[in-house]
Every structure is written in structure tokens, then in C-alpha cells.
Amino acid sequence: MGKSGVGVGGTTIKEMPFSERPYEKLEQYGPQVLSDAELLAIIIRSGTRNDPSVSVARQILQLNPRGLGGIHQLTLEELKEIDGIGRVKSIQIKAIAELSKRLSKLHAMDKVRINSPSTVANIYMEEMRYLEQEHLKIVMLDTKNQITGDSLLSIGTVNASLVNPREVFIHALKQSAVQIILVHNHPSGDPEPSREDIAITNRVKEAGELLGIHLLDHLVIGDGSYISLKERNLC
Template sequence: MGKNNTIKDMYQEDRPYEKCERFGAENLTDAELLAVLLRTGTQGENSLQLAHRLIESDCSGRGILNIHRWTFDQLMRIKGIGRVKAVQILCLSELAKRMAKSSAMDRLDFSDPKTVARYYMEDMRHKEREVIKLLLLNTKAKLIGECVISVGTVDAALVSPRDLFIEALQRNASAIILLHNHPSGDPSPSREDERITRRIYEAGALLGIELLDHIIIGDNCFISLKEQGLFQ
């Protein structure tokens, strides 16, 4: 690969900046959009080629969604990525998540699992370990707090009903919703998911804290255990 392999060496109509100006950002590929944000490449590799290499960094077929899985340390180990570019990519990932969450805010209704799943989808679908999130609600089913109560392995997360209800009682919650992700992308509940959900539902009934739902997040999909008829 030659030393003069720069964006300026490309035909003008193929340069990401010029292409955006002429045709609009919506007509740029994922790699071209990323190249615009990276601005520069590395020796012997322009920003567009670097962007392609980042997007195609593994064989998962996730493409641009790989960005959400990278950590600062992982990015720093990639040839051509220094501190500045690593921070830019992490901020791009976080901005995308916040934009998705913000667009789902207006339709968020804690009695409707579809809107809850949509609101938390980008937060949870890209995580490489199972994470259990507890949503705390008041008597009017309004959110008064949320917290992560367990971070597990790639296929399991342990949760103690005792710790969960201590948190709920301390925050004076009248109802709770459980959320957790399946890194495999398949939201189908395991037997352990069903067992622990029943235990939490029964314990909540004794304490006067209703379990409204347990929602499992997959890869842009979800399952509501209440809708599945696991509890009423």
C-alpha cells in the first residue's frame, strides 16, 4: 500500500466529505460516515480504509454495531487508533444510544412492555454479559429510580431476591420491573429465568411490592414474561 494513499488521492465524488455535501449524509455508507468522524487515517491507510477495517474487525456480521461493544483498551490495541480516535468512537457509541433512548422517551409507558423494551434496548442489547436492571416505581407507576443489581457471565446472571427487595424498600417503591439481556441475542427465557421470576413475584406479593413484569432483551427483540403468562 503506497504512502500517498490518502483521501485526496480518491476521485472527488468518492470522498466522504464531498459526497455528503453533494448527496446528503443519508447516502453515505456506514464506513463513509465513520471515516468523516475519524477525519484521518494512519500511515499507508486513509480514514475510509481504517473505517472499513474497524467495521469488519471480526466475523460476527454485526458491522457498524461492533462499535457498541468496544472498550477504550480494545480500541487502543487496534492499529491506527490512538487516544483521540478511541475517545471519538466511544462518544459516537454513547451518543447513538442516547439518541435512541431519547426518541423512545415520549412513548414510554411502564404498563406496556413494548415501550419499556424499546426505551432500554440500546442500553442493553450490546452488552457481552448478562446484566439485570431493576426499575423502581411509585403508586402511580412512575419511575422513581433504577439500578443494576447483577452483572453475570455471557449466559447467566445471579440475582438475590433479598437484595432486590432491600433496594425496593429503601426507595419506597410500590412496584418493580426487572430487565435483563441475553448476549446470545435470543430472548427466550431459561428455566432459571422462569424460576427466579416466580420467586420474586411471590415474595413481592407478601411484601406489597408488585412485580409488574420481567422483560428479557435480545438483539433488537424482547420477551415479556408477564405476557408469556408466567405470572398474573
């Protein structure tokens, strides 16, 4: 297991040749010119006695076939298997990965008008496609079909008997939503809707009609693909 610090003789960014130092490259040319490993090296700050921080960063990126895109899937224990990465650094890496994911989602949501299922899928695909359990979310829209917020309704197998429409619309009413969309993932990667998915959709749709809040769609997210129940005429 790696150590969170570096002992005497450890290689730090400051000990690298000036032209190879990520800090200086970022200051002079901007963050866009740095490689994924160099950006990650800035976060972890120091390497080990034998490996500079950029080399340690490359080892982290190689832990998942998706490289940078797979960092958020790595566990703290997997990160700590890298020499030079201990408790503190592994937590920092996970925190940065989560912040990056949230920033990406906020950017995608910013003043976007929801006019098709693909627009919703583009916002939630990366967040939900790799989840190991089913997550059901409600997405709330205003009169301009812009997202005003979302809320997590349940984690685990999505079951019509466990999803209470009352809980769904408590969130919608708090946000003054006029329309809502349900989004959940299938950990198997296959977005084909189940009977339970269809049953939940119908229950929520019927409850929404009584409250004057329209269920616009229900999306099932798979691994890189999705299915819209509205497009299937099931919503």
C-alpha cells in the same frame, strides 16, 4: 498496531477530492446522505500513508459482521489492530458508539407508554442482547405507565439469594415509582427463564405488594428475542 496520528504523507479528509469529502457532503446535503464509513471517517479525521480515512473507516466496519451495529462490541485492542487507529482514536470511537447507544435508548423511552412487554423489549433489546454477562435492571414507571428511569441492580449470574428486594425498592422509592419491571439478559441468547429467574420474580413481587409498588413484569432478553414472565403467568 496502528498509530494514533498520521505521519508526513498521511491521507487526510482535506486531501480528498472535494466531492468526496465527508465534511463538505454533510454541510451541503445533511448527515443522512453519508454512508456509515463516511460518518466514521469524520470521527477518525485522518487515514494513513496508503489509505484515506474513509478506507480506514471501512476496515473498522468490517471487523464485526454486523458492521456499524457491532462497533460497540469491539474492544480497544481490536480497534488498534487497524493501521491508523491508535489509543486516542480507538477511545473516541468507543465513546461515540456508547453515546449513540444511549441516545437511541433515550429516544425509545421518550414519553412512551408501557402497554405491552414488546414495548419494553424494544427499548432494552439492543442494549442488552450482546452483553457477555447477565445484567439485571429495574425499570421504574409512573402512574401513566411511562418510564421515569432505570437502574442496574447486578452484574453476573442472577441468583435469588444475591438479589435483595430491599435494594430493588430503594431505587423504586427514590424515583417515586408506582410500578416496576425487571429486565435481565441471558448471554447464551436463549431467553427461556430459569428457576432462579422465577424465584427472583416471586420474591420481588411479594415485597412490592407490602410496599404498594406493583411488579408489572419480568423480561428475559435473548439474542433478538425475549420472554415475558407475565405472559407465561409466572409474574
